[in-house]
Amino acid sequence: MAEMAVQGSTREAAAGPYDRARALSAFRFSDKAFYWTTRACAVSVLLILGGIILSLMVGAWPAIRQYGFAFLLTSRWAPSADPPVLGALAPVYGTLVTSVVAMLIAIPVGLGIAIFLTEICPLWLRRPIGLAVELLAGIPSIIYGMWGFFVLGPFLANTFQPFMIALFDGWPVLGTMFAGPPSYLSLFNASLILAIMVLPFITAISVDVFRTVPPVLKEAAYGVGCTNWEVVRNVVIPYTRVGVIGGIMLALGRALGETMAVTFIIGNSFRIPSSIFAPGTTISAAIASEFAESDGLHQSGLILLGLLLFVLTFLVLAAARLMLLRLEKKAGN
Template structure:
């Protein structure tokens, strides 16, 4: 009855009637297409989980001999002696966390200032060039940052910045140990500075995009009540976009944790922990890049390097979990 009624209705309005069998075939084809599309989407999601699981399992199994040989002390041991086959993750873990945190401390305020300028203060003719420059910074390969840091930043640090800081803050009781040492130019602080420049475009671009998504009526209402530009940013824009802002910061932190070549050029590559920010050090990514080519298959050194990769994965996962917990707590608040 339904097919007959649709046939008659089509004829009544002057349209070409659709044969009932053709209509059923079209519906059947659309249903099959939806099923295939859903199957492909599920397969894509499962593929991501399988790849992630394969990486985790491979790193863990590869690093298992090192974990068995050194136990829990592998995480805190600061020795790295391939001759004696004594390996510890203390130095690279310390360097990874310290440089990433310092990079965030330096990059986030600058990124916020750039995003604030582009969305609230910059004239229309200047927004596009500055925004394009920020996006181009994100496209620069890390090896270029490393070479630029080694040939440009390191000499400036060695000849100007580090001597001045060592002669002033290095003499202050209590905090002097953080700014002491010889001004070689390389070190943890230089690596953190390069990382800050590298993650700056990611954080700034994210903040700019989310600031622009704030409904204009919200800001206009605040301005109508007499609020200043900073009060609008602090009381309207930031609360509205805080989730996306935290997400952009975590994106930058993830880039800082896993950066390899740029850090390898400027960190000094020394397997020791020093309280001075100007002292040399290592990160997990840099020591893996330096030592992996010399590790023979099946050796304890190769296992230690794979164990370091597993630890870096765990650190990245912990950072992601912490960020999601912070976002959920803020949403509930």
Template sequence: MTEIALDLSEDVTVLRRARRQRLQDVAFRTATLFFAVLVLLILGGVAVALIDGAMPAIRAFGVGFVTTEVWNPVTDQFGALAPIYGTLVTAAIAMLVGIPVSFGIALFITEMCPTWLKRPLGIAIELLAGIPSIIYGIWGLFVFAPFMQSTVQPFLIDTVGQLPVLENIFMGPPYGIGVLTAGLILGIMVLPFITSITRDVFETVPPMVRESAYGLGATTWEVVWNVVLPYTRTGVVGGVMLGLGRALGETMAVTFVIGNAHRISSSILAPGTTISASIANEFTEAVGDVYTSALIAMGLILFLITFVVLSAAKIMLIRLQRKAGA
């Protein structure tokens, strides 16, 4: 009888433990579902708030809001074409600068860097990511912009600016500040983000795969191109998209060095503006519903641009994964 009682007690204990674990699983699943839905609700709330705030400007200007360059608060005439242009151009310059440099640093750290230098170099890259954007802006205004005005921009005007195809892109006086300077500052700012993520995903490649490629006689470049990049392309694209999102939405650093001029110039040396810089500069001075709504509408446009870019990146990743599976 004692053995039967012990067996029954053990069975009851097992059943209680199983019931408790099942309840814990249900609670954990419910909590994670709640947080996932919460994120979607917050995103939807942001979108609804932007759309509601932008409606007066949309009703007043319609499609012309994104196709006209005029920006005159005195007459309540607003067009977002110049900030949209500045946002896209500065982000493109930042990616042209940041992606190759970030890839080079990440490949050096993971493939060729001496062991004693890996940790200090990695820490230095991470410290760059921790610098506040306003510090980049102050440095850009007082150090980088004078250097651009006295050295880089005159060189570009006298050399590249003399070529028939590129003369309009590099023409004009060397202001120091401008679209090119803002793009380069953004390139420096996104560099640590892309580098850190790219380095981390490169290190996930199994050492045996690398060693096998080297054992077959592959060079370092062939290992990187044929082994490392195909294995880590999802993470690499994710890092690039993170950097692009930072470049599209950066505010203070760009505001210091871009010149804040609501006009479109074919020259990247000329002053310009971006969506985020325009909002930061003028929101506190906005008087009237149309003026405020125009700034909110630019925020909505930036939201849509970011959404489209990230969606396109996700679609590209899905196609790459399907192609790899095929």
């Protein structure tokens, strides 16, 4: 019996190093598999992005060769002419105007909602308001467009726009900016729809970053007699400004590329109006409204508009990243 026990322990001792080596080999294999899998996922993003850029450039090349840099400076859009006359100035102008006006409306409202939810709102009211913000983010864009066309557009044309036209009539700059006649379809109507659509992004991200402020900082500010406004201005906003700006830039990227809702309510007019109450168009709306019936040089021009929108969005995101890096560096110093 003693000999058998010795032999068993000897076999276990001999099998021990073999089992450990086998386990280590399995661990190394799983670790390498995990490494290469995650690396392939990361590289696939670059490949997809490169494929999109390449396909846009190939599709837009006939228009680039035909129009060149003049494509950016021409406001006329006449695809039925012989030869077609295509210019991106009006869609680019409409895209920038609607996005800027939408952000001017959405930023203060979104930040106000976020500040109210995190600093002032009673506990029993936070849940309903937060749920309402989440529901706004989940509504499809085509529903926003239909609501804007059938409800918001008539309301603005019959009440708000006549009031603003009469209010600023005769003013040097604002009189032209808010000139009539009222219209169901206009740049301002599209901007308001965009503001409502990007509002949940600004609010949700701002609420999340505001909640990261250490309570001791706010308690210290309240302890020395600061009001709610002073705490928000001097403690909450400076502590979370990087995250807030990131949320704003994310919302701006959504506003630049929104398609269906804008197509419903902007009017799809290829011109540069002096009044925001006049119809206009954006890059995404122009592509959505004409691409199905386009061919040849007309289709290439629409693809070139898509390439311009891609470049514009990239520049906005790059500027946001640069701004965030500078803020982080300044905060570190």
